Amino acid sequence: MPKISLKVNGKAVSAEVEGRTLLVELLREKLGLTGTHVGCDTSQCGACVVHVNGDSVKSCTMLALQADGADVTTIEGLAQPDGTLHPMQAMFREHHALQCGFCTPGMVMSAIDIVQKHPEGLSEAEIREELEGNLCRCTGYHNIVKAIAAAFPLMHQKQAA
Amino acid sequence: MYDFAYQKPASVADAVKLLAGDPEAKAVAGGQTFLPVLKQRLNKPSLVVDLAGLGLSGIKQSANALSIGAMTTHATVARSAEVKKAIPGLAQLASWIGDNQVRHRGTIGGSLANNDPSACYPAAVLALGATIKTNKRAIKADDFFQGMFTTALEPDEIITEVEFPLPVEKSAYEKFRQPASRYAMVGVFVAKGPAGVRVAVTGAGQNGVFRVADMEAALAKSFAPDAIAAIKVSPEGLNSDIHGSAAYRAHLITVMAKRAVAAAG
Ligand SMILES: Cc1cc2nc3c(=O)[nH]c(=O)nc-3n(C[C@H](O)[C@H](O)[C@H](O)COP(=O)(O)OP(=O)(O)OC[C@H]3O[C@@H](n4cnc5c(N)ncnc54)[C@H](O)[C@@H]3O)c2cc1C
Ligand code: FES
Numbered sequence A: 001m002p003k004i005s006l007k008v009n010g011k012a013v014s015a016e017v018e019g020r021t022l023l024v025e026l027l028r029e030k031l032g033l034t035g036t037h038v039g040c041d042t043s044q045c046g047a048c049v050v051h052v053n054g055d056s057v058k059s060c061t062m063l064a065l066q067a068d069g070a071d072v073t074t075i076e077g078l079a080q081p082d083g084t085l086h087p088m089q090a091m092f093r094e095h096h097a098l099q100c101g102f103c104t105p106g107m108v109m110s111a112i113d114i115v116q117k118h119p120e121g122l123s124e125a126e127i128r129e130e131l132e133g134n135l136c137r138c139t140g141y142h143n144i145v146k147a148i149a150a151a152f153p154l155m156h157q158k159q160a161a
Numbered sequence B: 001m002y003d004f005a006y007q008k009p010a011s012v013a014d015a016v017k018l019l020a021g022d023p024e025a026k027a028v029a030g031g032q033t034f035l036p037v038l039k040q041r042l043n044k045p046s047l048v049v050d051l052a053g054l055g056l057s058g059i060k061q062s063a064n065a066l067s068i069g070a071m072t073t074h075a076t077v078a079r080s081a082e083v084k085k086a087i088p089g090l091a092q093l094a095s096w097i098g099d100n101q102v103r104h105r106g107t108i109g110g111s112l113a114n115n116d117p118s119a120c121y122p123a124a125v126l127a128l129g130a131t132i133k134t135n136k137r138a139i140k141a142d143d144f145f146q147g148m149f150t151t152a153l154e155p156d157e158i159i160t161e162v163e164f165p166l167p168v169e170k171s172a173y174e175k176f177r178q179p180a181s182r183y184a185m186v187g188v189f190v191a192k193g194p195a196g197v198r199v200a201v202t203g204a205g206q207n208g209v210f211r212v213a214d215m216e217a218a219l220a221k222s223f224a225p226d227a228i229a230a231i232k233v234s235p236e237g238l239n240s241d242i243h244g245s246a247a248y249r250a251h252l253i254t255v256m257a258k259r260a261v262a263a264a265g
């Protein structure tokens, strides 16, 4: 089986994978990072979103082999080692942006990407549009949108500092 | 998914050799169509050839053309200042494909090679009279699309770049999204440029993208929404499915074309 080496949440890892092994399977089954969820396995729901080289991608629609040499961040890689949450996670908690929590890891990873890619600012309508690839069956989205709007100044402040 | 061997060659020549040497080998670009197809076991390649190592990503502008490398992602095209300036309708089209995650992986070459009858890029390529360049030849958009999921490409032929002639005076894309998949139920690209005034429709035709000659003639005389308001497209040969009948799609074509003309200014 081919062997790949990549960085996951800042740590170098290597693994043997099959041609057909998906990135999400590598993360969950080989690396034990079960925070990344599989909701649909058909590229629709966004529960599996992680960052690959700084872009949000659906890890159910990428081969592990395509991530050879890449820098991958999952939901597990967001909080500080002392447990301090990433501002996006903190705002999801603050604004009650989750109920069952199944969509949440992918939602948070997409949300961070959206905020990072729009330093110029985001309207509520733009946040909703940008969340196109993430489905939530519980919250009705309102609180998710509020959480992202609230995280925006925190994330950009931190980057400016 | 059935298992397969995987190779990531570093040159177009090597990629072509791998594809030519094995009738069951398939190329993968962004994988946003290919992997869902493999998951459904609709395809069983022996070897998957990853095109990501060929250096085919990037946007170049010269005096009379904008060239987009086959592996350039939808997100890159959507955000490109050069594309926004030279062909705003093209950047807009890319920004409406799927969602952020699909746009971060999906590529222009993959979209064209796949020629899904409801894909967006074929409309732009046809309306702008672009040329599809491969490892073997240059193919005019008018000759490239050959019906649903069918193109002029040979099995061992790789799209390397897509060349859009400049200057483009007007361009706009309007898309009526299928509400669940976000693919085009009807998408219309209108353009005025070196290829003349063109109107290309995707999503509607059973044989994929097509041009509307009556609208093109009317717009060449007067580039205004009113010029095409009375032009009706026949429902014959259009798709009918649970999302909409052929007659509904035929009606939408005129509506979307008018909006596109208005947006193109
Ligand atoms: C949820 C979702 C929503 C989507 N919505 C839209 C939409 O609204 N509009 C739209 O247009 N598309 C949409 N798509 C499709 C998306 O644009 C795909 O990215 C695109 O159709 C295929 O590009 P790819 O790079 O992913 O190609 P792949 O999936 O990797 O490949 C597709 C096919 O093309 C071949 N191929 C790829 N590159 C080349 C090349 N350079 N030369 C020769 N052959 C090649 C492959 O062998 C394969 O057969 C959507 C996809 C998903 C998953
Ligand atoms: S599990 Fe990947 S998009 Fe739903």
Ligand code: FES
Pocket: A097, A098, A099, A100, A101, A102, A103, A104, A135, A136, A137, A138, A139
């Ligand atoms: S919180 Fe349950 S799916 Fe989003």
